[in-house]
Amino acid sequence: MAAPRTLIRNAQVVTALSSERGDVLIQGERIVAAGAGLSAPGATIVDAAGLLLLPGLIDAHVHVREPGAVEKEDWTSATRAALAGGVTTIFDMPNNATPTVTAERVAEKLDIAARGAVCDYGVYLGATSKNVGLAARLGGEIAGLKIYLGSTTGPLLTDDWRLLYDHLRSTPEVIPVAVHAEDEQCLRAFQDTSASDHNRNRPPICAELAVHHVITAARAAGRGAHIAHASTAREVSLIQQARQEGIPMTCEVCPHHLFLTSEDALLLGGWGKVNPPLREPGEVQALWEQLACVDIVATDHAPHRSEEKDHAYEQAPSGFSGLETLLPLMFLAVREGRLSLQHLVRLTSTGPANLFHTHRKGRITPGYDADLVLVDPAATRVIRAGALQTKPNDTPFRGWHLPGRVIAVWRRGERVLTDGILTVEPGTGKPVALATL
Ligand code: NCD
Ligand code: ZN
Ligand code: ZN
Numbered sequence: 001m002a003a004p005r006t007l008i009r010n011a012q013v014v015t016a017l018s019s020e021r022g023d024v025l026i027q028g029e030r031i032v033a034a035g036a037g038l039s040a041p042g043a044t045i046v047d048a049a050g051l052l053l054l055p056g057l058i059d060a061h062v063h064v065r066e067p068g069a070v071e072k073e074d075w076t077s078a079t080r081a082a083l084a085g086g087v088t089t090i091f092d093m094p095n096n097a098t099p100t101v102t103a104e105r106v107a108e109k110l111d112i113a114a115r116g117a118v119c120d121y122g123v124y125l126g127a128t129s130k131n132v133g134l135a136a137r138l139g140g141e142i143a144g145l146k147i148y149l150g151s152t153t154g155p156l157l158t159d160d161w162r163l164l165y166d167h168l169r170s171t172p173e174v175i176p177v178a179v180h181a182e183d184e185q186c187l188r189a190f191q192d193t194s195a196s197d198h199n200r201n202r203p204p205i206c207a208e209l210a211v212h213h214v215i216t217a218a219r220a221a222g223r224g225a226h227i228a229h230a231s232t233a234r235e236v237s238l239i240q241q242a243r244q245e246g247i248p249m250t251c252e253v254c255p256h257h258l259f260l261t262s263e264d265a266l267l268l269g270g271w272g273k274v275n276p277p278l279r280e281p282g283e284v285q286a287l288w289e290q291l292a293c294v295d296i297v298a299t300d301h302a303p304h305r306s307e308e309k310d311h312a313y314e315q316a317p318s319g320f321s322g323l324e325t326l327l328p329l330m331f332l333a334v335r336e337g338r339l340s341l342q343h344l345v346r347l348t349s350t351g352p353a354n355l356f357h358t359h360r361k362g363r364i365t366p367g368y369d370a371d372l373v374l375v376d377p378a379a380t381r382v383i384r385a386g387a388l389q390t391k392p393n394d395t396p397f398r399g400w401h402l403p404g405r406v407i408a409v410w411r412r413g414e415r416v417l418t419d420g421i422l423t424v425e426p427g428t429g430k431p432v433a434l435a436t437l
Contacts, residue, residue: 003028006413007040011048011374014341015055015364016350024053026370029412034364048374051407054345055364056088056371057327058352060143060178061228061252061298063153063319064090066112068097073303073321073391075116076426081301081323081389082119083417083424086406088371089352089361089432090119090301090323091143094126095154101126103134106141110431117429118422119411120371122356124178126156129163133170135177140434143356144226145171149210150182150202152275153302153319159184161217168221174435176250176356178226181210181235182276196313198277199262204232207276211235215242215249224248226355229300231257231276233286240293250295250355255322255329257287260396270309270316271396274302288338295355297347299326306385306392321390325383325397327375331404334377357435370413379405389422 006026013022013034023038024031059082065073082090092109094100100109100123109123122143125135135145147167148156158164164179171177186206195201211227215238218225230236230251242249256274261281265272272278279287302319309316330348333339339347353362360369380403385394409417416424 005040005043006046006415007038007043008046008048008053008372008374011051011053013053013364014345016342016346019341024364024372026410026413029369031364031366031368031370033366046408052341052375052377053364054086054373054375055349055362056373056409056411057086057348058089058358058362059087059299059301059323059326060091060296060352060356061254062090062092062301062323063095063303064092065096065303066116067108071391072305075113076118077389077391078301078323079117079119079121079429080422080424081321083409083411083422084389084406085324086327086373086375086409087323088119088409088411089121089358091122091124091356094124094146095148095152095156097154099126099154099156100124101128101131103138106138110141113429113431114427116426118416118424118426119429120432121429122432122434127158127163127167128156129158129160132163132166135171135175142175143434144176144178146178146180148180150180150184150187150206152180153317157184161213164214165217165221168217168223168225171223173223174357176226178228179214181214181227182206183210183213186210197262198265198273198313199279202275202277204234204279204283207232208234208238211238215239215247218249219247224250227251229254229257229276230294231279231287232283233290236287236290236293252296252298253287253291253294254298254300255326256396258284258333259329264396268396269313270311271320273313273316273318274320275318291339294347296351297326297330298352299323303390303392306394309392309394321388321392321395324388324390325395325402327406328381328402328404329397331375331377332402335403359433361432370410372410373406374408376405376407377403379403381405
């Protein structure tokens with residue numbers, strides 16, 4: 001029997017390069033045609049007039065928490081949150097309670113993901129002093145290598161410049177090396193325990209210094225590196241300068257560093273605590289002005305139990321969920337004229353697909369996976385605690401009225417979300433095909 005077909009008609013089809021009215025034909029798991037006036041006898045027809053069709057989002061920075069802290073999140077809850085937010089692929093970070101730092105831990109995590117995930121996924125290997133060279137041996141098994149230069153949630157810390165160099169040197173260029181770039185020594189030196197202002201405890205200088213060091217190490221190692229959650233304009237301009245010198249550095253920015261400031265953090269208490277910290281309003285404005293030089297937007301979805309985040313600043317853990325607010329926040333930026341739709345797709349889908357060398361993802365092109373999101377740009381939604389898929393079921397954006405309602409999601413050709421209702425079984429997400437060596 002031929003694979004089922006779906007014809008999405010009259011959508012505004014948005015890609016990294018264009019935004020045109022047209023049709024998209026899905027057969028089985030793939031896109032088989034895209035253009036104007038398509039016909040497909042026997043296909044399920046979806047009338048998408050007035051709606052935007054985007055390639056499914058790819059979030060390169062997610063903390064699923066399983067194995068380990070399943071009370072915070074697990075593979076099913078995290079990937080349900082992803083699909084609800086129009087994210088069809090996630091890459092999971094290695095800072096679990098027992099970190100993902102050996103071949104066995106990677107295999108174990110891939111096994112857990114295979115049983116629980118509802119969207120597609122990849123996992124990072126965490127760098128330690130004992131696993132230099134392992135990323136090269138794991139090849140297509142991992143989405144990337146992650147190096148923590150400063151302390152954050154979890155036990156991973158590699159605050160040794162020789163180790164940073166050795167990891168960069170031994171990891172093939174095709175495997176991205178993502179860095180949590182806050183310098184540990186600098187964090188210790190500037191820590192101001194009397195301040196209940198996270199931005200004063202972990203000031204921008206620690207991030208800028210770490211980025212500077214990573215660029216120096218990358219240059220010496222003869223490859224690039226990816227700076228996770230850049231929170232200041234200076235980090236982005238350092239990366240831009242390095243690129244001009246031929247060092248293939250890349251960077252990501254998170255929505256919370258664009259939409260929240262250190263002033264909001266003071267009001268949000270525990271819910272405003274995140275590493276790197278929310279920055280001063282002038283810094284946030286400067287970061288917006290650097291967006292043209294940013295490669296990807298990722299959430300740093302870092303769930304902690306609501307009860308933990310309800311604590312005062314000093315006691316609360318750092319990080320919060322972001323998968324369900326990513327697309328609406330980026331739509332807010334579009335509505336405010338800060339971003340074009342094409343740029344949105346480049347930052348959240350095509351950009352990460354290119355950076356992580358995924359096969360068949362991040363484009364609306366025949367032969368690619370039919371990972372698609374249908375959005376009503378006019379409909380707004382109020383972000384409410386208790387109405388989310390993520391386990392903490394709350395976010396610092398609670399109460400925000402955001403545009404860009406997700407109407408439908410297709411994951412590899414299967415319609416998995418209709419009007420906010422998910423119809424998926426755990427274990428139906430698949431590992432993404434990544435470039436092998
Ligand atoms: C992350 C977490 O909780 O895993 N927290 C955070 O504040 N961003 C760790 C990290 O990304 O640094
Ligand atoms: Zn980090
Ligand atoms: Zn993170």
